Amino acid sequence: MSAVWIIDDDPSIRWVLEKALGNAQIPARSFADADAALHALAREQPGAMITDLRMPGLDGLAFLREVQAQWPRLPVIVITAHSDLDNAVAAFQSGAFEYLPKPFDVDEAVGLVRRALASGGEAAVNAPGAEREQAEIIGEAPAMQEVFRAIGRLSRSQINVLITGESGSGKELIAQALHRHSPRAGGPFIAINTAAIPAELLESELFGHEKGAFTGAVSSRLGRFEQAAGGTLFLDEIGDMPAALQTRLLRVLSDGTFYRVGGHAPQRADVRVLAATHQDLEAKVREGSFREDLFHRLNVIRLHLPPLRERREDIPRLARHFLLESAIKLEVERKILSPAAEAVFTAWNWPGNVRQLENVCRWLTVMAPTAEVQVTDLPAEMTGMERRPSAPEYEGGDWRERLARLATQRLAAGEEGILNDLLPLFERTLLETALQHTQGHKQDAAHKLGWGRNTLTRKLKELGMDTGSGDDEDGIPSPSDHSPGK
Numbered sequence: 001m002s003a004v005w006i007i008d009d010d011p012s013i014r015w016v017l018e019k020a021l022g023n024a025q026i027p028a029r030s031f032a033d034a035d036a037a038l039h040a041l042a043r044e045q046p047g048a049m050i051t052d053l054r055m056p057g058l059d060g061l062a063f064l065r066e067v068q069a070q071w072p073r074l075p076v077i078v079i080t081a082h083s084d085l086d087n088a089v090a091a092f093q094s095g096a097f098e099y100l101p102k103p104f105d106v107d108e109a110v111g112l113v114r115r116a117l118a119s120g121g122e123a124a125v126n127a128p129g130a131e132r133e134q135a136e137i138i139g140e141a142p143a144m145q146e147v148f149r150a151i152g153r154l155s156r157s158q159i160n161v162l163i164t165g166e167s168g169s170g171k172e173l174i175a176q177a178l179h180r181h182s183p184r185a186g187g188p189f190i191a192i193n194t195a196a197i198p199a200e201l202l203e204s205e206l207f208g209h210e211k212g213a214f215t216g217a218v219s220s221r222l223g224r225f226e227q228a229a230g231g232t233l234f235l236d237e238i239g240d241m242p243a244a245l246q247t248r249l250l251r252v253l254s255d256g257t258f259y260r261v262g263g264h265a266p267q268r269a270d271v272r273v274l275a276a277t278h279q280d281l282e283a284k285v286r287e288g289s290f291r292e293d294l295f296h297r298l299n300v301i302r303l304h305l306p307p308l309r310e311r312r313e314d315i316p317r318l319a320r321h322f323l324l325e326s327a328i329k330l331e332v333e334r335k336i337l338s339p340a341a342e343a344v345f346t347a348w349n350w351p352g353n354v355r356q357l358e359n360v361c362r363w364l365t366v367m368a369p370t371a372e373v374q375v376t377d378l379p380a381e382m383t384g385m386e387r388r389p390s391a392p393e394y395e396g397g398d399w400r401e402r403l404a405r406l407a408t409q410r411l412a413a414g415e416e417g418i419l420n421d422l423l424p425l426f427e428r429t430l431l432e433t434a435l436q437h438t439q440g441h442k443q444d445a446a447h448k449l450g451w452g453r454n455t456l457t458r459k460l461k462e463l464g465m466d467t468g469s470g471d472d473e474d475g476i477p478s479p480s481d482h483s484p485g486k
């Protein structure tokens with residue numbers, strides 16, 4: 001195994017790191033200042049380095065820049081006091097591989113070193129510097145390691161891959177990685193969310209159109225298939241693709257040609273197609289809403305991303321990653337989770353998966369009052385504090401998880417004002433259930449829901465459920481009417 005060099009003027013840090021690396025069977029060599037390390041680098045290079053930022057003589061940042069300029073693929077982990085965000089940002093800008101805030105956890109340091117050593121090997125086969133631009137994919141859970149291995153195995157192929165997993169579980173990130181590690185890496189990566197585009201526009205989005213093909217087509221336009229030429233086309237939410245387009249897509253995949261909307265000359269499609277879905281495509285095939293032949297075309301290889309709640313071991317690292325990333329983006333001090341807050345993070349179910357975790361971290365970076373995030377700072381739904389203590393457990397799975405998933409999807413699709421139709425839907429469902437329960441007796445239903453009769457009457461009207469055969473239309477509010485809508 002390649003050696004790791006430690007550069008720090010503090011002998012106790014050198015000692016702790018040497019010992020931890022030694023225990024992990026990683027050979028280490030220490031330097032008390034950056035100049036000595038630079039001299040040694042001229043003769044030989046280690047697999048990775050860990051350096052402090054504040055040192056007498058050549059400081060860590062200057063050292064990092066020097067190393068970047070001469071040995072751009074050598075991964076460098078930077079240690080610094082965690083409040084020192086400017087330095088962290090500067091370290092990343094100077095090409096640091098990772099940033100290790102002080103005081104650091106020794107196991108975390110060793111884990112980082114292992115990753116740095118592994119990435120060094122990978123960097124050697126990539127274009128110089130390319131690894132710096134890649135979004136980091138975090139995943140030490142066995143299921144994620146399996147996905148990484150698959151990406152490696154597929155790296156010389158152009159085969160179609162179907163990526164499955166719940167919304168927000170990282171499907172697009174994996175698609176990008178498949179592209180980057182493929183013979184088409186030099187070409188474009190074009191993503192399109194088929195569910196987010198109205199059916200009538202999707203065809204021209206995918207295949208382009210000729211001038212005058214339809215009203216408003218004032219000029220011809222390249223579709224995504226042409227934009228992705230030489231590269232990869234990522235079709236997200238493939239399960240929602242309308243039937244007519246499924247047929248067109250199948251044709252492109254089977255004979256490699258397509259026509260622009262309004263066009264007569266066949267176009268050659270030089271793309272690798274990666275598709276993703278959060279739905280059960282086999283079930284859609286069975287019920288006849290997804291073409292079986294298309295399914296088999298897309299499903300040559302399948303990669304499944306488990307939901308975050310099935311890889312909880314990755315949660316703390318993901319949280320640290322997103323807290324640091326949002327602090328850098330928002331140019332504010334980095335937050336860390338208190339041990340109790342981290343425990344809540346790890347135990348929670350994350351219906352919106354990694355995307356939701358990322359959003360919560362961004363929210364905490366702005367909203368948490370102190371540098372260390374406490375349990376009380378967490379969003380109420382995570383700590384269950386908005387639940388009534390006697391709230392019974394519901395049968396048939398957590399409906400809020402499903403609702404959150406729906407909301408996540410619709411927000412991801414760029415929708416706005418989703419409460420406008422979801423709230424009435426919510427009320428309508430409760431009303432219908434209550435009316436069923438009371439065999440159509442409105443007053444009783446209102447009472448059971450906690451609404452007064454007037455509110456119920458108004459709601460029935462608003463929701464278009466007013467049949468006009470009211471049993472209690474006297475308009476006198478009952479004492480139990482405590483609706484906030486009144």
Ligand SMILES: Nc1ncnc2c1ncn2[C@@H]1O[C@H](COP(=O)(O)OP(=O)(O)OP(=O)(O)O)[C@@H](O)[C@H]1O
Pocket residue numbers: 135136137138139165166167168169170171172173174236278318354355358409412
């Ligand atoms: N393992 C991971 N490590 C780091 N970041 C991740 C990881 N997985 C997902 N993310 C981040 O979480 C966010 C959501 O991921 P992504 O868009 O890939 O999910 P998705 O499954 O494609 O979602 P959807 O089905 O809703 O389109 C992105 O910002 C992505 O960078």
